[in-house]
Amino acid sequence: MPIHEKSLIRPENLKVQENIELEGIDVSGHWSTFIESRVVTDYNEAMEEEIAALPGGEFIHRCWQCGSCTNSCTVNAINADFNPRYWIYLIRTGMESELLRDKDIIWQCVSCNKCTYACPRDVVPEGVMKATAHWLELKGHTPKSHSTIFDEIFSEQVIETGKIEDGRTIRRYFKQTGQALRQPWLEEMVKRLLRNLPIGMLTRMGLANFITPKTAGWSGARDAIKEYVSEQEAHHRKVLGLDDLVKAAENEL
């Protein structure tokens, strides 16, 4: 295809007429290729506020697009499409459809925080990446990531009991993410635990799978944490307009 800078062109913007004749000349196929320009026709002004409302996104409005985050980025070194500077810009200007094109790679941030230390204006790009991935999930653009599922299982257990029981966490995590419980590495780990741990500790670990131990006097802390979490969730739902989204979806059904 005789087009330069192909990387700048999105395939859906290439228009090719299979059969077309202009003034008696057959210009079918590649001869009739047209590129539709990708024009931004409006800004979604709510977008920046929505992401800023999520933990980590608070300082996104400080960005002046110097690119320090992107050029210090661990993931960008491997995948040039991973560009925090660009995404921050899309969010700030409200170019939602453009951001959604990259929804399947935004979660890949490894939280190395090199950007956090490079940023001259304390935007905390790592936090923004986290908030953006969170936003994509809350808005239903991406399914819950494995790490979100793990976080939920983990924190639910801690909040409920004040303790964490590894066996239960792993079983629920594997189940919810559709993974087999019998993983070679896990079997090997259990074998070695059985071989090397003192019998008293093994007994306690085993029992913990059947009874649910709780931290003494935990209920006060549990209630406080639950109240805070539900406040935060209600705030996020409100700023992101999630209840309206749900209503709209119900109306469509």
Place this chain on the structure above:
Amino acid sequence: MSKPILIVGGGPAGLAAAHSLATFGQACILVEKEDRLGGAPILEGYAKLVPSGEWARDAIGGMVDRAAGHELVDVKTETTVTSFTGEMGDFTAVLSNGDSVDVSAAILCTGFTHFDSANKPEWGFGTYPDVVTTTQVEQMISSGNGVRCLSDGRKPKRVAILLCVGSRDRQIGREWCSKICCTVSANMAMEIREELPDCHVYIYYMDIRTFGLYETKYYWKSQEEFKVKYIKARIAEVTSDGEKLIVKGEDTLVKRPITIPFDMVVHAIGMDPNVDNPQLSEVFGVDLEPHGYVDKANSYSASGLTNKNGVFVAGSATGPETIDDSIAQGKAAAMAVLEQRQLSARLVG
């Protein structure tokens, strides 16, 4: 006491020079072509000044009262200078009212002329009533009426400020940076957000030149506290779909064309050389530099010197200048006049 000093122009530089000279017992004649003193901040109805945040009518009005109220300052409004002859220490100026006055030196504080946006018709000024200049928005704010669309008086929901209108543009023969528009625009964007919190303000820029300490107080503050959005794009044209203004350009950071609807578009107009500079050059015998401003000699030995001995220059007559620096230059030129008088007195004595 020696002959009076002629000060041409009653803006910040001229007022500062007059007050300084009078304070040192030197009589001066302050000639102003308009009917009032104060220069652009008063005549054009500026709102709050950068960086003090004081209202122009209070800050510059105070300077007017102080200079005009001094017994050694002879103010002549609606007056220009038609001829200026003689040499350092012994000039004769003929004024437009026919008077002839003997003066020992002159300080040109003749200022600038705002760029006329009609010279960039592609940006819609003069075609659409909701395309306005920074000066007009200043007037909306200083009048107390608030920022409103001129077409129907509604409060704008989305405002675009276009930087470098009449600056840094070889197409219209204006290569200079007007120096203050970035800062003024950032300040104006904050004022709009303060008055109309639901109104989103976008600034379209090529570079942001909020120099020195203005960086924190204007550029950073407008982003961090007022959520003003900066888009790196030089706008191609401003049109209308019948309801909204349509701003077209390229968002250079995403390599994407944009056609965004706006309620109001503000031109951050630059500072042109005073339209009277060719006549001033002829009357006073001072050279103009290539852009058309009064050419200023280097200031290592004395401030505000021109090519003509005895004719000094200060403020935005010499190029785009801030109010604060114009005032400083006015005072510096006054000091240069006194220095020269002292030096020649010693030589004579």
